[in-house]
Amino acid sequence: MNDELCPHCNEPHPATDMDQHIATAHADMPPCTATLDNEHSGGTLSCVLRAGHRKGNGEYGEWHVSARREPVGRTIWNDTADGATPHTTEPTRHPGPRSHS
Ligand SMILES: [Zn+2]
Numbered sequence: 001m002n003d004e005l006c007p008h009c010n011e012p013h014p015a016t017d018m019d020q021h022i023a024t025a026h027a028d029m030p031p032c033t034a035t036l037d038n039e040h041s042g043g044t045l046s047c048v049l050r051a052g053h054r055k056g057n058g059e060y061g062e063w064h065v066s067a068r069r070e071p072v073g074r075t076i077w078n079d080t081a082d083g084a085t086p087h088t089t090e091p092t093r094h095p096g097p098r099s100h101s
């Protein structure tokens with residue numbers, strides 16, 4: 001069994017289908033905006049889960065998880081990891097013109 005539990009509805013899904021499940025079944029939930037960017041991440045990784053995944057729920061709970069990538073699979077991290085940016089509920093601000101004052 002390679003099923004993983006969805007952290008949002010606790011349904012088991014094959015690991016290879018989990019990203020798709022979250023993207024479709026929970027499309028109405030705001031995305032988790034946490035990212036990881038360090039020397040091991042191979043670029044900036046974004047959490048594929050939705051905002052509010054919590055400890056004790058599903059396969060990852062409070063951990064952020066990147067999309068599956070071959071051959072390394074998923075990267076899992078938390079907010080204390082090197083290079084981690086925590087999820088924020090603030091709306092993305094469009095960078096406006098900067099005034100030099
Ligand atoms: Zn789900």
Ligand SMILES: [Zn+2]
Pocket residue numbers: 032033034047048049050053063064065087
């Ligand atoms: Zn996350």
